[in-house]
Amino acid sequence: MAILVTRRMTKRFGGLVAIRALDLEVEERAIHSVIGPNGAGKTTLFNCVTGFYRPDEGEIWFAGQRVDGLRPDEIAHLGIARTYQNIRLFANMTALENVLVGLHMHLRSTWVGAVLASPAVRREERWAHAEARRLLEFVGLAGRGDLLARNLPYGEQRKLELARALATRPKLLLLDEPTAGMNPAETAEMIQFIRRLRDELGITILLIEHHMRVVMTISDRVTVLDYGEKISEGTPEQVQNDPRVIEAYLGTRKVKAEALG
Amino acid sequence: MWRVGLVFGAVAWFVSLAGLVEALHGRWVVDGVLSAGQVLLLAVLLASGWTAARRSSASLVGRLWAGLLAGATVGFCVGLLAWLRSLVDLRTMFVNASPALFQLLSGGRPARVAWAAAVAVGAGVGLAGAAGACAPARAVRPLLVGAAAALSLALFQELVLLVLQPEPLAPVRDWLFVAGGGPTAQGIAAVFAFSAALAALRQASRGRAGRVALPPRAQRVLWSVVGVLLLAALPIAGGPFVAQVLVIVGLYTLMGLGLNLEVGLAGLLDLGFVAFFAIGAYTVGLLTSVGEHGIAHWSFWAAVPVAVLVSLIAGVILGIPVLGIRGDYLAIATLGFGEIVRLLVLSDALRPWFGGSQGVLAIPKPVLAGFEFSGPQHLYYLTVVASAVVAYVAWRLQDSRLGRAWMAIREDEDVAEALGINLVSVKLLAYGLGAAFAGVGGAIFAVMVGSVFPHSFQLLISIQVLALIIVGGMGSIPGVIVGSAVLIGLPELLREFGEFRFLVYGAVLVAMMLLRPEGLLPAAAQRRELRAVEEEPVELARTPVGAATEGGA
Numbered sequence: 066m067a068i069l070v071t072r073r074m075t076k077r078f079g080g081l082v083a084i085r086a087l088d089l090e091v092e093e094r095a096i097h098s099v100i101g102p103n104g105a106g107k108t109t110l111f112n113c114v115t116g117f118y119r120p121d122e123g124e125i126w127f128a129g130q131r132v133d134g135l136r137p138d139e140i141a142h143l144g145i146a147r148t149y150q151n152i153r154l155f156a157n158m159t160a161l162e163n164v165l166v167g168l169h170m171h172l173r174s175t176w177v178g179a180v181l182a183s184p185a186v187r188r189e190e191r192w193a194h195a196e197a198r199r200l201l202e203f204v205g206l207a208g209r210g211d212l213l214a215r216n217l218p219y220g221e222q223r224k225l226e227l228a229r230a231l232a233t234r235p236k237l238l239l240l241d242e243p244t245a246g247m248n249p250a251e252t253a254e255m256i257q258f259i260r261r262l263r264d265e266l267g268i269t270i271l272l273i274e275h276h277m278r279v280v281m282t283i284s285d286r287v288t289v290l291d292y293g294e295k296i297s298e299g300t301p302e303q304v305q306n307d308p309r310v311i312e313a314y315l316g317t318r319k320v321k322a323e324a325l326g
Numbered sequence: 327m328w329r330v331g332l333v334f335g336a337v338a339w340f341v342s343l344a345g346l347v348e349a350l351h352g353r354w355v356v357d358g359v360l361s362a363g364q365v366l367l368l369a370v371l372l373a374s375g376w377t378a379a380r381r382s383s384a385s386l387v388g389r390l391w392a393g394l395l396a397g398a399t400v401g402f403c404v405g406l407l408a409w410l411r412s413l414v415d416l417r418t419m420f421v422n423a424s425p426a427l428f429q430l431l432s433g434g435r436p437a438r439v440a441w442a443a444a445v446a447v448g449a450g451v452g453l454a455g456a457a458g459a460c461a462p463a464r465a466v467r468p469l470l471v472g473a474a475a476a477l478s479l480a481l482f483q484e485l486v487l488l489v490l491q492p493e494p495l496a497p498v499r500d501w502l503f504v505a506g507g508g509p510t511a512q513g514i515a516a517v518f519a520f521s522a523a524l525a526a527l528r529q530a531s532r533g534r535a536g537r538v539a540l541p542p543r544a545q546r547v548l549w550s551v552v553g554v555l556l557l558a559a560l561p562i563a564g565g566p567f568v569a570q571v572l573v574i575v576g577l578y579t580l581m582g583l584g585l586n587l588e589v590g591l592a593g594l595l596d597l598g599f600v601a602f603f604a605i606g607a608y609t610v611g612l613l614t615s616v617g618e619h620g621i622a623h624w625s626f627w628a629a630v631p632v633a634v635l636v637s638l639i640a641g642v643i644l645g646i647p648v649l650g651i652r653g654d655y656l657a658i659a660t661l662g663f664g665e666i667v668r669l670l671v672l673s674d675a676l677r678p679w680f681g682g683s684q685g686v687l688a689i690p691k692p693v694l695a696g697f698e699f700s701g702p703q704h705l706y707y708l709t710v711v712a713s714a715v716v717a718y719v720a721w722r723l724q725d726s727r728l729g730r731a732w733m734a735i736r737e738d739e740d741v742a743e744a745l746g747i748n749l750v751s752v753k754l755l756a757y758g759l760g761a762a763f764a765g766v767g768g769a770i771f772a773v774m775v776g777s778v779f780p781h782s783f784q785l786l787i788s789i790q791v792l793a794l795i796i797v798g799g800m801g802s803i804p805g806v807i808v809g810s811a812v813l814i815g816l817p818e819l820l821r822e823f824g825e826f827r828f829l830v831y832g833a834v835l836v837a838m839m840l841l842r843p844e845g846l847l848p849a850a851a852q853r854r855e856l857r858a859v860e861e862e863p864v865e866l867a868r869t870p871v872g873a874a875t876e877g878g879a
Contacts, residue, residue, distance in 0.1 A: 115744055141746035155737035158730075165727075166734040170746030172727045176755060179726030180719050186726075193727075233745055 068093040068269050069114065069237055074123035074133075076109055076293075083109040084293045086123065091237070091286075096263055096270045098280045100304075101290035102313060107273045108150060110290070111239050114271075115147050116140040128236060142170055146235035148226045150242050150273070154214040160225050161210035164197040167232025197232065204228040204258075220251055231262075237269045238262065244276055252276065256283050281305065289313065330381060330392075331399020331452075334374035338404050341366060342431065345422030346826050351430050354508025355480040362480060363430060367404070371448055374400045375455025390456045397452010398445050404431055405441030412437040464529060472522030476514045481820055483509060489563050557710055561703045568819075570702040573774060575815040576709030577767045581791045582798070582806035583713075583720045584763030589792065590801035590849070591729060592756035593736025595657040597788050598664025601644070602637045602761035604783035606768025608671060608680065609633035610689070611778040617688030619681045626692035626773055633769040634762045640667075641761025645754045652739070664788055672780040685779035689772050705774050712770060713807075716763050720803055723759065732756055733801075790814065793831060797838055799845025808846050 069091040076084045084106040091097045099107050112118045114125060116137035125133040132140050146167075155163050172193055178186040201210055204224040209217065214225060223243065230238060243259065244252045256279060262268045274280045280287060281301040289297040289304055291313040297304050304310055341347050351363030375393030382392040408431045410416065416423035432440035458466050479486060483503065490499040502513035561569035581603055588594045613622045613629040622629075648659045671680040680686065692699045692708065699705050723729050731752045734742035743749050772778050790813065798809025813834070817827045838845070 117740065117744070137740070137743040138746045138748050141744055147744060149741070153738055153741045155734050155741070157737060158733055162730055162733070166730050166742065166747070167745055169727060169731055169734075174727050176723060176726065176728045176759070179728060180722045182722060190726075229745070 066093050067091060068128055069271065070124075070126040071110075071114075071120075072124045072126070074113065074120045074125060076106075076113055076118055076120050082293050084113070084120075084290075087290075087293075087295055089288060089295070091269060091271055093269055094263060094267055095285045096259065096272065096283050098272045098274055098284040098287045099290060100274060100277075100280055100287060104292075105290040106293040107290055108241060109293075111147060111241055111271075111273065114140075114239065115145055138170075141233055144234070144236035145239065146230035146233045146237075147239035148223075148230055148241055148243065150245070152219075152222045152226055154222055154226055154229070156213070156215035158214060159211050160201060160206060160214055160217065160228075161194070161197050163214050163225055163229050164200050164210075164232050165193055167200075167229040168193050168196060170233065200228045200232055201225075203231070219246060223247075223255075227258075231266075235268060237271060240270060240272045240274075242273055242275060244274065244279055252279060255279075259283060328395060328399045330378040331374055331396040332403070334370055334377070334396065335400045335403025338367060338370045338400055339407055341370070342404075342407065342427060343416075343420045343423055344826070344829060345427075346829070347430065348422060348424060348427045349825065351426070353480065353483075354504075355477065356511050356514050357504040357508035359511065361430075362477075365477065365480075368451055371397050371400050371451035372455035372458070375452030375457075376459045377455075378452070379456035379459035386460055389460055390453060393456020393459065394449050394453040397455065398449035400452065401444040401446070401448020402441075404448070405437075405444035408432040408440050408444070409437045467529065468522040468525040471525035472518040472520075475521035476518040479514065479517050480509055485564065485568065485819060488565050488568070558707075561706045566702050569706045571815055571818040573702050573706050573709050573770075574818065575810050576706070576713050577771055577774075578791060578794060578810040578814045579713050579807050580709075580716055580767030580770075581764045581787075582794050582810050583716050583803065584760040584767075585791050586795050586801065586803070586806050587720065587723065587732070587760040587763070588756050590795055591724060591736065592732035592753065594753065594756055595653070595660070596757075596760070597657045597661040597785075597792070598644070598667075599660075599760075599764060599791055600783045600785065600787040601664045601667035602641060602764035603768040603771065603787065604667055604671065604778075604780075605640045605761075606633045606637045606765030607772040607778045607782070608686065608768075609636045609765070610769040610772040611686035612679075614773075615686050615689050617686065619679070619686045620688070626690075626769075627694070630766070630769045634765045637765025637768070638758045638762040641757040641759070642754050644761070645757035649750060649753055661785070661788075664783075664785060668780050668783050671783075683780060685777050687777045689776050689778070691776070692773055699773070702774070705770065709770055712766050716766055717803055717807075720763070724801075724803070728752065728755060793835060797834065797846060799848040801849040802845060802847050805845050805847040805849070812846070 067090040069089070071087050071089045073086045073088065074084060075082065075086055087106075087110070089110075099110060101107055109118065113120050113133070114127075116132070116135055116139070120133050123133070124131060127140070127143055127145060130143065132143065132145075135143075155166060158166070172189055174186040174189050198207075198210060201207060204227050206221060206224055206228065209221060214222065217225060227243075240259070244255050247255060259270055259272070260283060263270055272280075272284070284301050287297075287299065287301055287304040288295060289307070289310050296309045296313055297307040299307070347363040347366055349363070350366055351361045353362040354360070355362050355365050374396040378392040378396035379389040382389045384392065408428055411423065411428050431444075433443065435443065458469075479502075487499065487503065490496075490502070501510070502516075503509055560572060564572075581599065584602070585596060585599050588596045588599075610626065610629045610633045612619060613624045613632060614620065614626055616623060624632075644660065644663050648656055651659055670676060672683055674682060676682075691705075697704075699708055731742065731747045734745070734747060735749060735752060739749065771782070775782070794809035794813045795806060796809075797813055798805030798807070813831065817830065
């Protein structure tokens, strides 16, 4: 069953059509990749799904509920979390605090309770800290909780962003180029990790990725966008052999080569 | 190097022509020998030598030479000023270029002799500054501490004299101070030596491992007891004037704690913060006044909760229209709000209720179980208790779910929202609670003055509150207290600075941004961070030496 569905979704910026009438279905517990050349509308798709942008036309459905037009925090409450292409951590907060913010919507304490330090609030805070530490450990950041996020090395910042997203306990996780800037060993580790998210936690993954090796290794399904339109969709093998995809990726170079030749 | 000298020469010109040197000249550091004005000039010379030596990458001799040259250049500039004055009357342009100033600069000698003397003195002091920069920090720090202590004794001599007022202390007083004059040479020397020795001892013991220390918990308890006793004793020892200053520091602390929630934690820049202080003051004024504008004749204690509630609601009301505004635009919008409140209470249309520019008069002092909080010494305790309660609330909030959400929206609003944080409620709570804190301050202000006028709530107060947060350290509660003591308390105590308050403010703020942008007492996260990477500073300390040798080679 599809957990995320877009129907004829269009997003324009002035005269530019970033996404045109996109129909997308993401199956539950799938690892679904979105690929396409730069400017194809991949990140715009993420921003529409998470409520940063409101689509101009069409609908977005998540887990049987229409979500276009909802605020980002309402969408987060329904169970969608994301990471960002250029890491966006809370730079001047510690790693632990970053994850605690991710737990925000699963905590109940009010400010009055916090001021009075009621037993319920203290219990909840203890639980939250333990849970945040557990998540840090889960992504491989055990013992790094007290460092400011901005002082973590690049690879650990990516992990922290994942821990923070996982803290919201998402049903659907949107990963925007999770292996960008990683070496082959780190990339392999990330592939393993994404699989674990799906297999152990049952999270559906929607992925933007430029590394074709990664896409072809882990995806159950691949959607190819070009100039805001879906030009191909299917299993990695199907997509790889689709002439339209090859043209989108290599076409310009071919034309250039002919022109030069 | 002469370029460093010219920069500091310009500083020397500026402090002289602005009148700061002459104003400070009225205060003896050592009675009959050295005035605070002279110390200021000497400090400029020392700083020039220090900076020149720091900037130079030459050998030891080269660095000392650089300091000497810079100091001499500053001396030359000062001499030039004195010489210029013998040619033209500078007073037509610089009102503070008085004969007394040049008497001080030239020492009463003819301009050319004085010029040569200034260059010589400058070179000598510049050399000393350079030596300070070249010497290891371990050797220099005790000297700096000693100098700071000696200077504090001189600058706060009225205060010290007040404390030494009782007759049994007369021998100490007479030993430290010339009757009716400044500190004695022996007094200053003793304070200098004592503080320097203490600093040196502390430094020596820090490195040793097996020193006797109480467990941290006991230490904390001990320090809190000492702190509470000190807080309780201050107004008794210092008298009504000191108590008054401390009440004002307390009121700014209350406002600072409130604004710190908005700016320091939630990152919502607010330049109209004085509005909430005014609303708190007017609410208490109107509810308790026995004059013509009083509406309820309530007791202070009944009026305070209402004042806090009204301020809170006002904070939320301000928050609603500016919810979608970010950054610089937010500062302008809130600036407008502060002015709107002031102009509303000033307006003629609302005069029947708020009294216009006449304000609300005849606000009675608070009475608790028959005890009247009449003078500043009584109100001091009220302010301290209020500040402590508010600081506790702020501290609890900061470490709570809400506090983390505030920090998150400060860091990245969009990401925070995508993590399920409702921006509307979180922002409105920041505005509301911050305003409520200021309302507490306003309530005490109303009973302290006994009347409230629109003119007490100028934009300047908002700016001062913002400045004290920046100086203290954004988002840090102890920082707010330190910032308000430094920016509000010190200028009140140093009467010479009265005129130059904003000059000093500007200088302090610029210096803070350059030298210590995180504030005097930075927020907890940064401190935790420093502890976590304790090994690194050792390496950092070594770098300048390495860089210097590379440069030399």
